[in-house]
Amino acid sequence: MKKVLLSILFPLAINSFAQQNDSVAVSKIYSEALSSDVAMNNLKYLCKNIGNRICGSPQLQTAIEWSAKTLKNLGADTVYLQEVMVHHWVHDSKKDEAKIISKICGKTSVNIIALGESIGTGKKGMTSEVVEVKSFDELKQLGKKGVEGKIVFYNRPMNRAPFDPFDNYGDLIRYRVNGAIEAARLGAVAIILRSISFQNSIYPHTGIMRYRDTVVKIPAIAICTRDADILSKELKEEPNLKFYFKTICEQLPEVKSYNVIGEIRGSENPNNIICVGGHIDSWDTGEGANDDGIGCIQSMEAIRIFKILGIKPKNTIRAVMFLDEEISQRGGKKYAEIAKQKNEKHVVAIESDEGAALPIGFSINATQEKYDRINQLCGKFFKDYELFKIYKSKGGGVDIRPLAEQGSVLFGLQVNSQKYFDYQHAGSDVFESINLRELQLGSAAMTSVIYLIDLYGL
Amino acid sequence: MKKVLLSILFPLAINSFAQQNDSVAVSKIYSEALSSDVAMNNLKYLCKNIGNRICGSPQLQTAIEWSAKTLKNLGADTVYLQEVMVHHWVHDSKKDEAKIISKICGKTSVNIIALGESIGTGKKGMTSEVVEVKSFDELKQLGKKGVEGKIVFYNRPMNRAPFDPFDNYGDLIRYRVNGAIEAARLGAVAIILRSISFQNSIYPHTGIMRYRDTVVKIPAIAICTRDADILSKELKEEPNLKFYFKTICEQLPEVKSYNVIGEIRGSENPNNIICVGGHIDSWDTGEGANDDGIGCIQSMEAIRIFKILGIKPKNTIRAVMFLDEEISQRGGKKYAEIAKQKNEKHVVAIESDEGAALPIGFSINATQEKYDRINQLCGKFFKDYELFKIYKSKGGGVDIRPLAEQGSVLFGLQVNSQKYFDYQHAGSDVFESINLRELQLGSAAMTSVIYLIDLYGL
Numbered sequence: 001m002k003k004v005l006l007s008i009l010f011p012l013a014i015n016s017f018a019q020q021n022d023s024v025a026v027s028k029i030y031s032e033a034l035s036s037d038v039a040m041n042n043l044k045y046l047c048k049n050i051g052n053r054i055c056g057s058p059q060l061q062t063a064i065e066w067s068a069k070t071l072k073n074l075g076a077d078t079v080y081l082q083e084v085m086v087h088h089w090v091h092d093s094k095k096d097e098a099k100i101i102s103k104i105c106g107k108t109s110v111n112i113i114a115l116g117e118s119i120g121t122g123k124k125g126m127t128s129e130v131v132e133v134k135s136f137d138e139l140k141q142l143g144k145k146g147v148e149g150k151i152v153f154y155n156r157p158m159n160r161a162p163f164d165p166f167d168n169y170g171d172l173i174r175y176r177v178n179g180a181i182e183a184a185r186l187g188a189v190a191i192i193l194r195s196i197s198f199q200n201s202i203y204p205h206t207g208i209m210r211y212r213d214t215v216v217k218i219p220a221i222a223i224c225t226r227d228a229d230i231l232s233k234e235l236k237e238e239p240n241l242k243f244y245f246k247t248i249c250e251q252l253p254e255v256k257s258y259n260v261i262g263e264i265r266g267s268e269n270p271n272n273i274i275c276v277g278g279h280i281d282s283w284d285t286g287e288g289a290n291d292d293g294i295g296c297i298q299s300m301e302a303i304r305i306f307k308i309l310g311i312k313p314k315n316t317i318r319a320v321m322f323l324d325e326e327i328s329q330r331g332g333k334k335y336a337e338i339a340k341q342k343n344e345k346h347v348v349a350i351e352s353d354e355g356a357a358l359p360i361g362f363s364i365n366a367t368q369e370k371y372d373r374i375n376q377l378c379g380k381f382f383k384d385y386e387l388f389k390i391y392k393s394k395g396g397g398v399d400i401r402p403l404a405e406q407g408s409v410l411f412g413l414q415v416n417s418q419k420y421f422d423y424q425h426a427g428s429d430v431f432e433s434i435n436l437r438e439l440q441l442g443s444a445a446m447t448s449v450i451y452l453i454d455l456y457g458l
Numbered sequence: 459m460k461k462v463l464l465s466i467l468f469p470l471a472i473n474s475f476a477q478q479n480d481s482v483a484v485s486k487i488y489s490e491a492l493s494s495d496v497a498m499n500n501l502k503y504l505c506k507n508i509g510n511r512i513c514g515s516p517q518l519q520t521a522i523e524w525s526a527k528t529l530k531n532l533g534a535d536t537v538y539l540q541e542v543m544v545h546h547w548v549h550d551s552k553k554d555e556a557k558i559i560s561k562i563c564g565k566t567s568v569n570i571i572a573l574g575e576s577i578g579t580g581k582k583g584m585t586s587e588v589v590e591v592k593s594f595d596e597l598k599q600l601g602k603k604g605v606e607g608k609i610v611f612y613n614r615p616m617n618r619a620p621f622d623p624f625d626n627y628g629d630l631i632r633y634r635v636n637g638a639i640e641a642a643r644l645g646a647v648a649i650i651l652r653s654i655s656f657q658n659s660i661y662p663h664t665g666i667m668r669y670r671d672t673v674v675k676i677p678a679i680a681i682c683t684r685d686a687d688i689l690s691k692e693l694k695e696e697p698n699l700k701f702y703f704k705t706i707c708e709q710l711p712e713v714k715s716y717n718v719i720g721e722i723r724g725s726e727n728p729n730n731i732i733c734v735g736g737h738i739d740s741w742d743t744g745e746g747a748n749d750d751g752i753g754c755i756q757s758m759e760a761i762r763i764f765k766i767l768g769i770k771p772k773n774t775i776r777a778v779m780f781l782d783e784e785i786s787q788r789g790g791k792k793y794a795e796i797a798k799q800k801n802e803k804h805v806v807a808i809e810s811d812e813g814a815a816l817p818i819g820f821s822i823n824a825t826q827e828k829y830d831r832i833n834q835l836c837g838k839f840f841k842d843y844e845l846f847k848i849y850k851s852k853g854g855g856v857d858i859r860p861l862a863e864q865g866s867v868l869f870g871l872q873v874n875s876q877k878y879f880d881y882q883h884a885g886s887d888v889f890e891s892i893n894l895r896e897l898q899l900g901s902a903a904m905t906s907v908i909y910l911i912d913l914y915g916l
Contacts, residue, residue: 031619161489163843165895198895358816358874360844385621386818388846416816416874418895437623437656437876 019380022455025311026381026448032305033444040436042070043297047287047431054284055324056088056255063280064258067296067321071262074300075307076319078265081258084334086281086324088252089117093284098221098245101127102234110227111202113285114247115176115193115209115220116327125246126151126219128189132235136174136182148187151243154179155194155232157225158421165198165417172196173207180220181212190219192243194228196421201225203426206283208327219247259331260321262303266454268314273339274450275318275349275408276302279325279399286429290355294439295397296321298352298413301443302450313454315347322399325353329398336402346408348453350446351397355423356439357416361389362449365396365410370458374409377452387445389414409458411449413442477838480913483769484839484906490763491902498894500528501755505745505889512742513782514546514713521738522716525754525779529720532758533765534777536723539716542792544739544782546710547575551742556679556703559585560692568685569660571743572705573634573651573667574785576678583704584609584677586647590693594632594640606645609701612637613652613690615683616879623656623875630654631665638678639670648677650701652686654879659683661884664741666785677705717789718779722764724912726772731797732908733776733807733866734760737783737857744887748813752897753855754779756810756871759901760908771912773805780857783811787856794860804866806911808904809855813881814897815874819847820907823854823868828916832867835910845903847872867916869907871900 033039046063053060064081072079091114098112114120131146132153133139139152154175159168176193183191195205204222211217223231234241260280266272278295282288299319306317323331339346350362361382364371371392375382382390395401396410404410415438423429491497504521511518522539530537549572556570572578589604590611591597597610612633617626634651641649653663662680669675681689692699718738724730736753740746757777764775781789797804808820819840822829829850833840840848853859854868862868873896881887 030621034621035619160895161493163488163492163899358876386847389844418816418899419893422893435877435880437618441621441876 022452023380023384025451028309029305029447029451030385030444032309033301033440033447034437038304039297039301039440039443042300043289043293043434043439044431046293046297047289052282052284052286052288053280055086055257055281055327056090056252060257060281064260067260067280071260071300071303071319074304076262076264076303079262081260082334082338084257084259084323084330085254086257086330087117087327088255089249090252091120091247091249091284095246095248098243100231100234101242101244102238103241104238105234108230110231111204111224112221112245113204113206114249115222116206116283117251118180118209118220118247118249119217120247120249121219121245123246123248125244126190127242127244129240130192130231130235130243132232139182139186144186147183150188151190151192152179152183152188153192153231155228157194158196158198160198165421169196176207177210180209180218181215184216184218188218193220193222195222195225195426196424197225197426199225199422201428203428205424205426206285207425221245221247257323259323259335261318263316263318264303264306264313266315267312270316271344272315273318273344273346274315274454275320275346275400276446276450277320277322277349277399278352279323279331280321281324281326283326283425285425286427287431288429289431289434290423290429291425292325292353294356294434294442295352298439298443298446302447305443305447311451315454317450317454325399332399333402336406339403340406346403346406347458348409348411349396349400349403350411350413350449351400352413352442352446353397353399354413354415354417355420356434356442357419358438359387359413359415359442359445361387361414363391363393363395363412363414365393365404370409373458377456378449381448381452385445413446415442480910481838481842483909486767487763487905487909488843488902490767491759491898491905492895496762497755497759497898497901500758501747501751501892501897502889504751504755505747510740510742510744510746511738513544513715513739513785514548514710518715518739522718525718525738526720529718529758529761529777532762534720534722534761537720539718540792540796542715542717542781542788543712544715544788545575545785546713547707548710549578549705549707549742553704553706556701558689558692559700559702560696561699562696563692566688568689569662569682570679570703571662571664572707573678573680574664574741575709576638576667576705576707577675578705578707579677579703581704581706583702584648585700585702587698588650588689588693588701590690597640597644602644605641608646609648609650610641610646611650611689613686615652616654616656618656623879627654634665635668638667638676639673642674642676646676651678651680653680653683653884654882655683655884657683657880659886661886663882663884664743665883679703679705715781717781717793719776720761721774721776722761722771724773725770728774729802730773731776731802731804732773732912733778733804733858734904734908735778735780735857736810737781737789738779739782739784741784741883743883744885745889746887747889747892748881748887749883750783750811752814752892752900753810756897756901756904760905763901763905769909773912775908775912783857790857791860794864797861798864804861804864805916806867806869807854807858807861808869808871808907809858810871810900810904811855811857812871812873812875813878814892814900815877816896817845817871817873817900817903819845819872821849821851821853821870821872823851823862828867831916835914836907839906839910843903871904873900
């Protein structure tokens with residue numbers, strides 16, 4: 001009965017007059033986002049004055065304090081921190097070093113970075129022969145005899161042929177995450193991973209790796225694609241060349257850190273939450289501009305735009321800078337846990353964590369009924385602003401995913417992914433790689449979704 | 459009767475089996491485009507070894523010869539040149555110089571470039587007071603008294619607010635094209651144009667300007683946006699400051715130059731042409747990478763991909779490097795003129811001249827009937843490869859536009875235009891600004907259109 005009533009009411013709630021007004025409102029949101037320098041200045045500060053910010057680092061603590069202050073300045077009426085315990089892996093990427101030592105070619109310095117949470121080599125570094133494989137199958141074929149005492153070099157290039165760059169990411173990431181375990185089982189002393197990128201690049205790409213308690217821990221590094229090709233070529237000529245590398249890493253006890261939350265309390269339903277977020281932590285290279293400085297800045301922009309346009313939300317609009325996306329996603333888990341404790345109702349959660357390329361749509365994790373309702377509310381806006389890629393998905397960003405269990409609809413901002421692997425977890429992920437308008441269009445798209453859903457409900 | 463027959467035949471021609479095969483073929487085209495390094499290497503050669511190539515320049519002649527040779531190497535069975543007379547405006551942009559001369563701030567060097575086809579100042583340069591206006595209306599209000607003997611500074615910023623960056627281009631370009639005429643009417647001695655760009659940039663943006671026979675010719679330059687803001691600020695403090703600049707320009711007699719054409723002759727209908735092109739000339743700054751090196755490279759790729767995949771076209775597939783897009787579009791006009799003389803039937807012409815951002819669709823200049831037919835043929839392909847912006851238009855690139863009169867359907871490759879004004883006609887339009895995959899996706903999209911239309915006809 002209730003359902004029938006709702007379907008009768010919809011045409012009244014979103015009639016053509018409302019749609020006309022909505023178009024004007026959305027247009028104002030876009031104009032404000034595109035005309036303002038605030039997002040760019042904030043991103044520049046985060047990238048250039050604070051820099052990269054891995055969990056447990058002093059930079060992350062600075063970023064947390066800066067985010068809280070900035071959210072307040074932008075117009076959040078309530079700003080608070082949410083305690084989260086995080087890993088404290090310490091690695092000074094400036095001290096990473098590596099050389100190919102060849103009888104034919106001499107010594108060649110190559111660019112490497114320790115994989116996330118890897119053990120280090122200690123100050124003396126490690127020197128050993130290298131065995132190159134393209135896959136776990138090849139590794140198994142070599143067996144203990146071919147691997148023992150050597151460094152395993154997973155030289156598995158990204159396949160450039162598919163239209164979707166993510167097509168072979170699932171395959172490749174297995175080598176980053178489990179490569180050390182599989183190599184150590186056969187007696188390898190370390191692993192070198194070819195960076196996951198299409199580019200012929202000088203930047204090594206890091207990312208999380210894992211150990212298993214029952215298998216010996218060995219150091220794991222990524223090598224940039226340019227140098228992976230050099231290493232591979234020299235190995236063909238001289239299979240018993242040596243590889244030297246040094247990484248200084250240490251796993252310290254867990255530390256206290258914080259999700260940052262800034263909100264505009266709802267005028268009608270303050271306990272109904274519309275949440276928009278990115279993650280404030282990054283890897284320990286580059287400046288965490290795409291991953292995920294921009295997601296944080298865009299979420300802050302939602303607060304700023306509501307405030308500056310004088311939009312008084314019915315529900316509470318909350319910008320969240322999630323913690324610890326890169327390592328254990330504890331920020332997102334803690335946030336959902338506390339939301340449940342407080343009996344908050346998350347109507348919608350939106351995350352931006354795909355980098356600052358051109359926004360092309362949203363993945364939406366919702367029931368069919370709500371998905372249809374969203375398209376009814378937002379269809380015209382999606383069309384007008386070329387957000388053509390609207391689709392149902394089990395996903396949403398990993399930080400907001402735990403909210404799905406509480407019935408929240410999840411939106412993931414989708415952007416042109418063709419350049420994603422140019423920057424992911426690499427020294428190239430800096431402020432200069434961001435196009436301001438693409439960043440701003442993301443803020444505008446997310447703020448418009450929030451505006452329409454706040455106004456009409458789901 | 460014929461129409462009825464056609465509509466009966468269509469379902470046979472493009473049944474689901476054919477569509478399955480088409481999907482495989484299009485996927486092969488995309489894989490080849492995305493996996494190959496040829497496009498990148500060719501673009502690098504054009505940008506780095508040849509450089510920018512304004513009409514009449516020796517670099518353009520080199521680019522013409524290189525294009526012809528490259529088309530042959532990529533597999534064109536017939537390569538030839540088509541004579542076109544072009545303007546020969548000579549300007550050494552390295553000698554452009556300018557300074558704000560202020561009593562308060564001293565001398566400040568600023569970045570300028572002569573507008574296209576402007577007269578120069580001569581070796582001694584020009585020094586004068588500056589009067590800043592935002593519009594022709596403001597200029598008229600000042601009248602002769604306010605303008606005579608001064609340099610008019612059109613400081614009209616791009617409006618960042620609209621979603622479509624081209625929204626105010628039509629308005630702004632009037633000042634570049636007619637600014638010198640309107641200022642000279644009131645006795646101005648020169649004009650400075652604020653560069654047409656969203657960015658706070660160090661690069662001045664050039665482009666064509668015009669004179670009128672009845673109005674005195676005065677030098678015209680563009681100033682970069684960063685320095686336009688400096689000049690404007692200093693003018694507010696010191697309205698009678700002086701501005702010095704020097705540009706060495708000369709209009710020489712017209713010279714002979716060439717469209718470059720490379721084709722794979724059709725196996726069934728060699729006199730039916732499917733043409734794909736870009737323009738080989740550029741402005742005299744940067745490297746003409748986006749404008750329009752990539753259009754040329756993508757057109758060459760169509761030939762290469764057909765050849766390497768062993769596709770034997772029914773119709774003649776022709777890649778054209780058009781001449782003189784930037785000044786008088788004589789290359790496109792001459793090409794259409796000769797096509798008419800030879801009684802060639804251009805089924806379709808496709809142009810890429812929007813820069814190498816993410817391809818998002820095609821503008822299509824066609825009758826409704828042919829437009830529907832194209833969507834029937836290509837609809838699945840458009841959808842699979844996220845070419846969502848398919849629309850009817852009177853346009854197509856300016857080089858192919860004259861072919862519309864001969865009944866040719868025109869396709870213009872549409873890309874994400876958010877970054878267009880970061881590079882247009884500026885020193886920033888260099889090889890490094892191109893993302894390889896975005897370039898390759900353009901080649902793949904155009905080649906796929908050619909493949910489907912060649913196979914099924916329009």
